Ligand SMILES: Nc1nc2c(ncn2[C@@H]2O[C@H](COP(=O)(O)OP(=O)(O)OP(=O)(O)O)[C@@H](O)[C@H]2O)c(=O)[nH]1
């Protein structure tokens with residue numbers, strides 16, 4: 001089994017220009033505001049207060065960097081990586097000019113940060129077909145490089161009943177789903193991220 005240990009906050013930056021040196025393979029978590037990016041980071045590293053969580057959208061306003069280590073529990077081998085918690089997109093309650101600046105910083109970071117090896121695009125399981133998520137996917141398709149991977153993960157699966165979960169699974173076969181409140185799907189996602197970053201095993205294309 002793969003777990004994550006030795007989590008360490010590195011820094012917060014408003015833009016790529018002020019981001020830390022590109023030392024480690026990075027995983028960028030992106031989603032609409034309030035979908036659960038910060039919560040998922042905390043679930044993955046099993047540390048409640050690492051990334052700040054809030055019921056009010058727009059909590060994460062800077063790009064936050066965390067160094068982590070994957071550990072293979074069978075042989076104790078360690079692999080270093082960095083998780084990047086991005087501000088949510090589509091957050092409406094700030095002034096237009098601030099929003100435009102955020103959006104610019106965010107899109108520039110996503111497009112230009114070469115150390116990002118994996119984009120994890122989180123989508124609220126209750127709202128899988130929003131235009132804004134489709135727009136983000138279209139943007140990612142435009143800028144993604146050959147050595148980068150895009151993974152979709154549905155969050156808040158605890159909010160769906162069995163029937164709704166079945167409908168979602170039928171529509172998106174093999175999709176990864178998590179619940180941060182119920183800690184569901186976290187070990188599986190940890191394993192998948194590790195395999196993608198370090199190219200450990202044959203990758204399962206149905207997951208993407
Ligand atoms: N039921 C349920 N609630 C969740 C889950 N994940 C996050 N939440 C809640 O959703 C709200 C937003 O979570 P955050 O992790 O702060 O979301 P975020 O995407 O980081 O939001 P911003 O930083 O504003 O962009 C909080 O009230 C969380 O407790 C989940 O899997 N299930």
Ligand SMILES: [Mg+2]
Pocket residue numbers: 037038039052053059060085088
């Ligand atoms: Mg956040």
